[in-house]
Amino acid sequence: MKLRSPLLRAVAVLALLTACAPGTGGGGGGDGKSFEFWSFSAINQKLTVDAYKAKRPDIQIKLTEVGTSTETAQSLTTALAGGKVPDLVLIQGDNLPQFVEQPQNFVDLRTLGADDVKDDYLDWVWRQSVAKDGEVLGVPTDVGGMAVAYRTDLFAAAGLPTDRAAVSALWPTWDAFIETGKRYKQATGKAFTDNAGTSVFYQAVNQVSEKYHSADRKLVHNTNPQVKAAFDLGIKAATAGITSGQSSFESAWSAGMAQGQYAAVAAPSWMLNTIRSTAPDTKGKWDIATIPGGSGNWGGSYLAIPKRAKNPQAAWEYIKEMQSPQGQLEHFVRVGALPSTPSVYRDGKLADAKDPFFSDAPIGKIYTDSLLGLKPFYIGPDSAVIGQEFLNAITNVEQSGGNPATAWDDALRNIKTAIAE
Amino acid sequence: MTATLSPASRAAPPPPRTKKIAGVGERLSAYAYIAPFFVIFGVFGLFPFAFTFYVALFDWNPIGDQVFIGFDNFTRMFGDPRFWNAAGNTVSIWALSTVPQLLLALVLAHVLNHARLRFALFFRMSVLVPYVTSVAATAIVFVQLFDRDYGLLNWLLGLVGVEPVDFVQSTWGSHLLIATMVTWRWFGYTTLLYLASLQSVPRSVFEAAAIDGAGPWQRFRHISVPSLRPVIIFTVVTSTIGGLQIFTEPLLIATGAPLTCGAVRQCQTLTLFLYEQGFGQFEFGYGSAVGVALFVMVVAIAALNYLLSTRIKAD
Numbered sequence: 001m002k003l004r005s006p007l008l009r010a011v012a013v014l015a016l017l018t019a020c021a022p023g024t025g026g027g028g029g030g031d032g033k034s035f036e037f038w039s040f041s042a043i044n045q046k047l048t049v050d051a052y053k054a055k056r057p058d059i060q061i062k063l064t065e066v067g068t069s070t071e072t073a074q075s076l077t078t079a080l081a082g083g084k085v086p087d088l089v090l091i092q093g094d095n096l097p098q099f100v101e102q103p104q105n106f107v108d109l110r111t112l113g114a115d116d117v118k119d120d121y122l123d124w125v126w127r128q129s130v131a132k133d134g135e136v137l138g139v140p141t142d143v144g145g146m147a148v149a150y151r152t153d154l155f156a157a158a159g160l161p162t163d164r165a166a167v168s169a170l171w172p173t174w175d176a177f178i179e180t181g182k183r184y185k186q187a188t189g190k191a192f193t194d195n196a197g198t199s200v201f202y203q204a205v206n207q208v209s210e211k212y213h214s215a216d217r218k219l220v221h222n223t224n225p226q227v228k229a230a231f232d233l234g235i236k237a238a239t240a241g242i243t244s245g246q247s248s249f250e251s252a253w254s255a256g257m258a259q260g261q262y263a264a265v266a267a268p269s270w271m272l273n274t275i276r277s278t279a280p281d282t283k284g285k286w287d288i289a290t291i292p293g294g295s296g297n298w299g300g301s302y303l304a305i306p307k308r309a310k311n312p313q314a315a316w317e318y319i320k321e322m323q324s325p326q327g328q329l330e331h332f333v334r335v336g337a338l339p340s341t342p343s344v345y346r347d348g349k350l351a352d353a354k355d356p357f358f359s360d361a362p363i364g365k366i367y368t369d370s371l372l373g374l375k376p377f378y379i380g381p382d383s384a385v386i387g388q389e390f391l392n393a394i395t396n397v398e399q400s401g402g403n404p405a406t407a408w409d410d411a412l413r414n415i416k417t418a419i420a421e
Numbered sequence: 422m423t424a425t426l427s428p429a430s431r432a433a434p435p436p437p438r439t440k441k442i443a444g445v446g447e448r449l450s451a452y453a454y455i456a457p458f459f460v461i462f463g464v465f466g467l468f469p470f471a472f473t474f475y476v477a478l479f480d481w482n483p484i485g486d487q488v489f490i491g492f493d494n495f496t497r498m499f500g501d502p503r504f505w506n507a508a509g510n511t512v513s514i515w516a517l518s519t520v521p522q523l524l525l526a527l528v529l530a531h532v533l534n535h536a537r538l539r540f541a542l543f544f545r546m547s548v549l550v551p552y553v554t555s556v557a558a559t560a561i562v563f564v565q566l567f568d569r570d571y572g573l574l575n576w577l578l579g580l581v582g583v584e585p586v587d588f589v590q591s592t593w594g595s596h597l598l599i600a601t602m603v604t605w606r607w608f609g610y611t612t613l614l615y616l617a618s619l620q621s622v623p624r625s626v627f628e629a630a631a632i633d634g635a636g637p638w639q640r641f642r643h644i645s646v647p648s649l650r651p652v653i654i655f656t657v658v659t660s661t662i663g664g665l666q667i668f669t670e671p672l673l674i675a676t677g678a679p680l681t682c683g684a685v686r687q688c689q690t691l692t693l694f695l696y697e698q699g700f701g702q703f704e705f706g707y708g709s710a711v712g713v714a715l716f717v718m719v720v721a722i723a724a725l726n727y728l729l730s731t732r733i734k735a736d
Contacts, residue, residue, distance in 0.1 A: 074700060074701070074703075077483055077484055077703055078483070078700075080483070080484040081483035081484055082483075098703075099484075101485065102482070102484050102485040105484050197684075245587070245590075247677030247678065247684070248677065249676070249677065250675075250676040250677035251564075251676055252568060252569065252570055252571075253677070255570065255571060256570070261570070385702070391684070392678070392681070392684040392685060393684075395677075395678075395684035395685075396684050396685045399587060399590040399684065400587075400590045400591055400592075400683075400684065400685055400687065401591075402685065414503075417501055417502060417503060418503075418702075420497060
């Protein structure tokens with residue numbers, strides 16, 4: 001669309017939203033018997049809401065599936081800036097830091113009793129929602145873990161092992177993963193994995209002890225050798241000719257998955273749902289192996305209560321009930337999201353869970369194992385932008401013929417521009 | 422009107438008092454009738470417009486602090502390669518879409534104006550079909566046609582032995598794709614503008630030229646084009662202003678990175694850059710600064726239009 005009546009329209013939207021100062025008023029004032037809940041689409045949140053309604057028939061919940069996690073965060077920002085806020089909102093981990101920087105927009109959950117349940121959760125996950133003066137802004141609902149989903153039929157056709165233990169043994173390191181990719185490519189002439197940015201770089205860079213910030217929260221993305229090593233792995237995968245060059249979640253990527261254009265894809269626990277719904281005809285042809293490097297986490301979300309919420313108490317009761325270790329375990333059984341509460345990791349419902357779509361892989365065990373020995377690192381408000389620029393530089397080499405030799409410097413320059421420092 | 426008033430009429434006796442009150446009421450009611458538009462325009466047009474200039478002077482976090490930083494956003498913008506990249510992309514896409522679009526429309530209008538064209542109304546109406554098709558639907562279809570792996574275009578190229586082209590991921594390819602969509606959408610609209618203007622040229626002029634031995638090309642070159650000059654200027658200016666604001670097409674083609682239109686911003690236009698900064702990064706101040714820059718460009722082009730069209734009238 002060309003906006004013939006110009007500018008005015010874009011500007012109108014922009015300025016209208018800015019016209020209202022961020023809400024500083026207090027919340028409360030609701031009936032306490034109902035609350036509004038913003039969640040992402042396509043994560044089956046309704047099942048859990050219905051489960052709560054069954055337990056608490058006196059409570060009305062208005063669930064809105066806003067869109068993707070990014071769209072939900074954008075809508076939340078707009079709402080906080082001056083619109084009608086929900087009582088309860090789901091925030092994805094990557095979007096969380098920008099809200100943690102501005103804790104005045106949210107209810108400090110310690111005032112509702114967050115300290116009492118703190119010990120139920122993985123400590124490093126909990127800490128990501130703690131603001132600088134100790135305010136607790138969110139309760140972690142799930143974590144990603146890490147693994148690789150692969151197509152057993154395509155592996156067999158390439159003469160590779162298909163058993164998940166043997167496949168895991170193929171790639172103790174990312175270099176070995178790339179070598180396996182070359183073997184696959186040689187045998188079949190087809191791409192081994194979807195793309196270097198997401199399936200290699202994003203995984204490797206989340207397996208570090210320090211990411212883009214040092215422990216004292218200074219930016220070190222340009223000097224940290226662990227980041228550079230992960231980036232080099234991404235470039236290596238991009239130039240090895242083992243990827244199909246389809247960026248994650250775009251339409252060609254979905255089509256490629258359904259058509260078997262690639263045989264392996266990095267799969268945090270939430271990705272399993274994506275694979276199921278993107279390529280339903282491939283049921284039973286997948287299996288899950290451990291991630292190169294053994295452990296790591298990508299993703300996970302938080303529930304927060306905006307300051308101006310009308311029914312903060314009702315929202316908190318929902319959090320307390322549904323995000324308790326038992327509540328998260330039931331959520332895992334319903335939709336497969338990995339709990340952020342380690343006390344249930346040995347529960348049979350999780351530890352013995354098998355997924356028929358993925359050749360009965362023991363998903364509970366694989367993903368909880370990937371969280372063991374994880375080294376937590378600080379995630380800052382610029383982390384998402386920095387990660388995106390690194391990813392873009394790798395994608396440029398992979399898909400647009402960019403020069404691999406200058407990719408690192410290009411990425412650093414773009415980051416500098418993007419974060420204006 | 423004062424120049425035409427004679428002293429005698431000015432000295433005319435005032436109308437009776439009751440009639441005068443009715444006159445005032447009538448005059449005021451006119452303002453009441455037009456008020457809704459101006460109130461809404463003020464709230465949704467004028468105020469936000471002026472407010473943009475204000476916000477552009479701040480480091481404006483919608484959910485945090487708003488710090489006055491003077492012209493820092495503009496300094497940053499002029500040194501920002503992403504801004505110049507977006508400006509370059511915008512100009513490139515504009516050139517690739519406007520030139521073929523106007524040429525195509527010119528030829529089509531000439532053909533549709535032909536006296537012996539059968540079913541003229543059908544053809545004249547059908548060129549408008551792309552214009553009434555939703556942009557999103559157009560984008561979905563074109564992206565599939567231009568797809569690297571399953572696209573019709575690459576299939577055809579494959580028949581003659583050309584390697585598949587990744588249109589969305591390459592700079593020129595994505596520009597070509599967007600320009601094709603824009604051309605597709607607007608050529609019918611422009612054709613109708615030209616056609617309307619051509620129909621005001623008396624048919625006898627074309628007939629006289631034909632009798633004098635002018636061929637179709639000469640009639641096109643020496644009658645159609647000169648008589649269309651004012652409307653050509655008009656369409657060049659409107660499509661330039663429109664071209665500066667291309668937004669939906671680039672937003673929809675690179676589904677993996679919609680706000681940047683690809684990994685290296687290969688097809689990010691100025692409006693998309695504004696949107697990315699404002700609503701992706703929530704840097705409202707910086708986004709507003711880009712909006713102000715866009716405004717200046719549009720005003721400059723509108724001024725150029727004014728100069729050109731007054732000169733044409735003077736000719």
